[in-house]
Amino acid sequence: MRDELDRLGDEGLLTTIRTISSPQGAHFVVDGRQVLNLCSNNYLGLANHPALIRAAKDAVDRLGVGPGAVRSIAGTMSLHVELEERLAAFKGAEATVSLQSGFTANLAVIPVLAGEGDLIFSDELNHASIIDGCRLSRARVFRYPHCDPAGLDSALVRESAQAPAARRLVITDGVFSMDGDLAPLPDIVAVARRHGAAVMVDDAHGEGVLGDHGRGIVHHFGLTGQVEVEVGTLSKAFGVMGGFIAGPRALIDFIRQRGRPFIFSSALTPADTAAAIAAVDLLDGDDSLVRQLWENTDYFKAGLRRLGFDTGRSQTPITPVMIGEAGKAQGFSRSLFARGVFAQAIGFPTVPRGMARIRAMISAVHSRQDLDSALEAFQEVGRELAVI
Ligand SMILES: *Cc1c(COP(=O)(O)O)cnc(C)c1O
Numbered sequence: 001m002r003d004e005l006d007r008l009g010d011e012g013l014l015t016t017i018r019t020i021s022s023p024q025g026a027h028f029v030v031d032g033r034q035v036l037n038l039c040s041n042n043y044l045g046l047a048n049h050p051a052l053i054r055a056a057k058d059a060v061d062r063l064g065v066g067p068g069a070v071r072s073i074a075g076t077m078s079l080h081v082e083l084e085e086r087l088a089a090f091k092g093a094e095a096t097v098s099l100q101s102g103f104t105a106n107l108a109v110i111p112v113l114a115g116e117g118d119l120i121f122s123d124e125l126n127h128a129s130i131i132d133g134c135r136l137s138r139a140r141v142f143r144y145p146h147c148d149p150a151g152l153d154s155a156l157v158r159e160s161a162q163a164p165a166a167r168r169l170v171i172t173d174g175v176f177s178m179d180g181d182l183a184p185l186p187d188i189v190a191v192a193r194r195h196g197a198a199v200m201v202d203d204a205h206g207e208g209v210l211g212d213h214g215r216g217i218v219h220h221f222g223l224t225g226q227v228e229v230e231v232g233t234l235s236k237a238f239g240v241m242g243g244f245i246a247g248p249r250a251l252i253d254f255i256r257q258r259g260r261p262f263i264f265s266s267a268l269t270p271a272d273t274a275a276a277i278a279a280v281d282l283l284d285g286d287d288s289l290v291r292q293l294w295e296n297t298d299y300f301k302a303g304l305r306r307l308g309f310d311t312g313r314s315q316t317p318i319t320p321v322m323i324g325e326a327g328k329a330q331g332f333s334r335s336l337f338a339r340g341v342f343a344q345a346i347g348f349p350t351v352p353r354g355m356a357r358i359r360a361m362i363s364a365v366h367s368r369q370d371l372d373s374a375l376e377a378f379q380e381v382g383r384e385l386a387v388i
Contacts, residue, residue: 039343092215100261104243120142171202179318185217200229229251320346320357323345323357
């Protein structure tokens with residue numbers, strides 16, 4: 001393992017894991033230094049929002065710090081039930097169930113939706129937790145070309161003919177986390193309908209970002225009631241920790257009986273759960289943070305493009321700045337850091353070789369001045385490294 005780590009270091013593929021010693025915000029303290037934060041998924045600034053902090057503190061005072069047991073034995077608290085009802089109303093779903101994370105939500109739901117002899121059609125760039133959930137299901141998995149409804153259609157035609165009785169499930173990320181592009185959900189739903197397949201979307205980066213009041217990608221495309229299953233996270237725009245599954249009541253009831261992360265791993269803590277309820281309340285009542293997030297995103301991306309950077313196929317606040325070689329992307333990130341801007345370099349295996357990039361994450365809490373100083377740092381480093 002030491003040899004392997006050395007080799008990764010030589011190739012510029014060793015991730016530097018920096019340590020944060022302040023709250024998550026537009027600025028934070030990283031390795032002892034105050035820098036501009038262009039890294040976190042804290043899209044709306046809720047990770048350090050007074051209303052969420054108050055809700056978490058109050059829950060600790062009333063209910064303590066731990067859930068005590070798995071949900072199915074003695075770990076379901078009234079707060080969990082309240083969160084699930086609030087989330088169902090917010091998403092326009094029949095029911096929801098909360099899990100410890102978005103990752104475990106995928107591990108819980110996919111094996112319940114498909115099993116041995118069934119067919120799963122999964123976008124080739126889907127998140128690792130979807131890939132793992134698919135493996136655990138023991139279904140046969142077909143990776144279709146990224147965001148390609150025609151490619152999905154031919155895979156469905158080919159495989160359905162061979163296994164006409166199998167259950168068919170199509171799974172896609174809503175927003176792809178390394179490129180910031182959107183799944184063409186209306187076309188995917190139309191193709192799936194033609195073949196009697198169910199659709200599941202993992203909206204981790206769309207929750208709180210896309211659609212009216214941040215209700216997610218299904219709302220964004222006006223597809224309410226047409227996507228069977230949505231997986232969400234409470235750890236990104238919602239600013240807390242946890243995941244959930246939204247869908248028909250029978251599915252949600254079934255996960256409470258058979259979803260392994262639900263029945264074999266403890267529940268969210270009272271503080272997490274109460275803070276997540278406060279996040280839903282806040283979003284439901286006021287969309288100003290979501291609007292600010294998009295205003296900031298449009299401003300920052302236009303600035304980067306004007307400077308001559310390539311932001312790939314991003315359609316969301318996830319802003320890749322294409323560099324190419326992994327070592328160069330790491331050098332770019334280090335030079336930005338030296339100028340007080342923290343934006344992470346992403347290389348293989350998270351993205352294909354030769355497509356390394358800086359991944360800048362925009363938040364509603366960035367001020368115009370923050371974005372201008374970030375653009376200035378990108379311009380200086382871009383020129384220094386001959387990227388622009
Ligand atoms: C981040 C992410 C997850 C994991 O969510 P956590 O709550 O951090 O476990 C799952 N799916 C997708 C698509 C993600 O981007």
